[in-house]
Amino acid sequence: MISIAKPVIGDEEKQAVLEVLDSGILAQGPRVKAFEDGFAQMCGVKHAIATSSGTTALHLALLAHGIGAGDEIITTPFTFIASANCALYVGAKSVFVDVDERTFNIDPALIEAAITDKTRAILPVHLYGLCCDMGAIMQIARKHNLIVIEDACQAHASEYKGQRAGSFGTGTFSLYPTKNITSAEGGMITTNDDAIDEACRVVRNHGMRRRYYHDELGYNLRMTDVHAAIGGAQLGKLERFNKQRAENAAYYDAHLQGVKTPYVPEGYRHVYHQYTIQVPDGKRDGLREHLKEKEIGSEIYYPVPIHQQGFYEEMCGKQSMPVAEKLSGEVLSIPVHPSLTQTDREQVVSAINEFMAKE
C-alpha cells in the first residue's frame, strides 16, 4: 500500500523524547522554548508561540488580536473546517470569498466586495503548501486597516517572492502527523509584533502574568516538552523533507497525463503539503477507486466547501461559491510524502495514466 501521508520519525526524535522523559520536565519547558526559537528563525520572524494544535493556534491568534462578538473575518470556503471555525470560537463570523481556480487559494480580486464595517481581519489559507497572493492581500489589508492572520497550517517554509509563509501577518501552523513536519499534535503562532506575542503567551496560560494572579480570561493551550522534542528534531529535517516533496512533485509534473497538475505562479515556493490534481469529465471518483484497487492511497481535500457544510448552511443560509464548488468535485490529492520510492512514483503515474487513457 502506498499511503497518502506518512510521518518520518527517526532516531533523533526518539532520543529527544527519551531525554525529556528522563529530565522530569514534561509540560511546557525548555524544549518548547528551543522549538519556538528555531521555528521563528525558520519563518524569519521575531516570535513563535507553541500551542497544542493548529486549531488552538488559530483560536489563540484571534483572541490575541481581540477579535470577538460581532466581528467578521474574510476567508476561503475551500479549506479545512478549522480555518472558519476559529471565528465561531470567539463569537465572530467567517465571511467566505471564492477561490482562484488555478491556485485553489482565496481570490484577492473578490475580497474588497466582501468588506463591511464589521470586517476586522482577512484570514488567507495557504492551501496544499502554496502561498496566497500575499502582495495583493497585504495591500487590501493596509488600505482597509485590517488584521491579517495567515493559516499556514499546510505551508511550512513555503514562500511568496522570497518571503516565508507566516511572516506577513500573524502566522498559524499545524504540526499534525500528516503535515510537512510534526510534533504528533501541536501548533505554532508566528509574529513580529511584541504585543501579540505577549498576548498569546498570557492567554495560552490561563491569563497569568504572575503565578496564580489572573488578569484576564485565559485557557490551557500549551504544548508539552514531549511534543516539542519531536517537533524540534523534525524542524532540523524540514528542508530535506520539502526538497524530497518537491522532487516527487517534479516527477509527477513531468509524467502525469490527462489530469491537470498543480500550478505554481512565478516567484512562489510550493512545499507540496499535498500534490493535488484536477480530474476532468467526472472521472475523479472513478480514478480514486482505480487507485484504491492498485493499493495507492489518495484523498479529497475537500469534498464539501465550508459554506455547504450542514451547520454553516443552517447558520448562514445558502451561498454560491462556484469555483470552490467546482473544485470540490474535481480535486484529488495523491501521495507526495518524503518516503516515496522511485518505484512508488512510477506505480502512481502508471495507475493514473492508464485510467485516464481509457475511453
Ligand SMILES: Cc1ncc(COP(=O)(O)O)c(C=O)c1O
Ligand atoms: C488549513 C488548515 N487549517 C487548520 C488546521 C488545523 O490544524 P490541527 O489539525 O493541528 O488542529 C489544519 C489541519 O489539518 C489545516 O489543514
